[in-house]
Structures are given as structure tokens and as C-alpha cells.
């Protein structure tokens with residue numbers, strides 16, 4: 592269940608069936624930093640108990656990559672572990688306090704456009720068969736641009752990056768381990784009609800990511816990948832972003848040029864991404 596990626600960084604894999612993102616833990620000599628709290632107390636408990644059993648952990652802190660339910664709802668599992676996030680994350684979580692999470696209430700919020708069906712469906716799945724007591728825990732410590740946490744022999748630099756997926760998105764870099772935890776910062780906008788990417792914003796985020804000399808890159812809903820694999824994939828997306836900026840609505844030319852640049856034929860998934868990048872140009 593627990594995977595040890597480097598000497599002092601361990602994680603639990605994502606589970607797409609209940610929209611559980613990867614959870615990470617940095618094992619400092621003095622403190623353990625949990626990266627993201629998970630989508631439920633159950634999710635947090637599974638990971639933290641396993642970490643506690645396999646490694647000697649002392650006190651802990653938890654840092655959120657962004658406010659989305661699947662990353663934050665597990666925080667109530669350990670209310671004594673200080674929760675660290677951006678001020679924007681705090682602001683995004685605050686309106687969720689005290690909401691009713693029953694099927695009926697979720698459905699009603701979806702009808703009124705306050706929630707999206709994608710999240711409502713997965714909340715129902717994750718909390719199926721267990722008492723649906725969802726307590727939203729607000730951050731105890733907030734920061735604006737960046738913060739560095741020293742955990743004893745290892746540290747974590749948290750940098751606010753933003754983007755269309757979530758305005759409060761952060762990346763977390765562990766220099767001693769060369770691990771960059773990206774959360775969903777490279778993901779599409781999901782709360783705002785059909786999913787889309789914003790080409791210029793995507794390129795801006797990639798420029799920020801480039802500053803970290805990481806060996807491992809972790810996107811929350813995927814798996815850890817090496818620098819080589821990550822950059823091959825991201826460079827392809829950057830080529831597409833530039834083509835979309837250049838050719839705007841000319842889908843045929845964009846698809847043709849992208850296939851030429853990346854040296855392969857486009858599959859259905861590639862074409863869906865082209866569509867999502869083109870949608871973003873009209874926002």
C-alpha cells in the first residue's frame with residue numbers, strides 16, 4: 592500500500608474509482624509532512640496508519656496542494672495536525688463549512704450550479720456504505736506566495752502557482768529528495784462547463800515548474816514519473832499550446848502540425864486534448 596519513492600518520501604497511489612489522489616509523506620527526523628489530506632477520513636486514516644506502522648513518525652503537519660474535496664476532506668481525520676495552505680485555499684474551503692452532503696443536498700447543489708456532477712458522483716462513491724459525516728477543516732496556517740517547512744534533515748518548499756484547474760494550486764518541492772509534487776496544477780478547468788485548458792496559462796505554469804531540478808514529478812491523479820518521462824509528455828503539450836495560440840480555430844492545421852512536431856499520429860485522447868485546448872481560447 593505504501594510506496595517508497597526515495598529515502599524520505601513515501602506515497603500511496605491514486606485510485607480513480609473513487610477519485611482518490613496520490614497522498615505523500617515526507618519523513619523528516621523531527622516532523623512528518625503529509626502532502627494532501629485525501630478525500631475522506633477513511634482515505635487519510637488508511638495512509639497515515641500505514642505510514643505510522645512502517646516508519647517512525649513523530650508529530651505531523653499537513654499541507655494542501657489546493658482546496659478540492661478529494662485533496663482536503665480527509666484533514667478532519669487528524670484535527671491536531673496543523674493544516675497549512677494558501678489564503679486562497681482557506682477562502683475556498685470556508686463556504687463549505689456546515690454544508691449538507693446527503694445525496695439530495697448534493698443533487699440540489701448540482702441542479703443549482705453550485706456543484707458539478709463529476710464531484711457529486713465521486714463523493715457519493717467514496718462515502719458509500721459509511722456514515723457520511725463530512726467535516727471540512729480550515730487551514731491553521733496560511734501563506735500567500737510561498738513557504739518553506741524544515742522537517743529535520745529534509746525540507747519542503749511550497750509555492751503558489753494558480754491556474755485554471757484551481758486558483759489556489761500549489762506545487763511542493765523537496766530539494767533533498769528531488770521530488771516535485773504537482774497536485775493538479777497542470778489539470779484542466781473542471782468547475783466551469785466543459786473541461787478546458789488555457790494555452791497561455793499552461794505555458795506560464797510549465798515555466799514555473801522548469802525552475803525545479805527534480806528527478807521525480809508527481810501529478811496527483813497519475814503516478815510518479817521520472818524527469819525524462821515527464822518532460823517528454825509536457826513538451827508535447829507545450830507544442831500544442833503554442834499551436835493553439837498561433838492557429839486559434841483552425842483545428843485541421845493544429846492537428847496536422849502537432850502530429851508532425853511530435854512525430855506520431857494523433858489518437859482519440861490526443862484529439863480530445865486538442866479540443867480542450869481550443870475551448871480555452873474562447874474563455
Ligand SMILES: [Zn+2]
Nearest residue numbers: 657659757775
Ligand atoms: Zn483538483
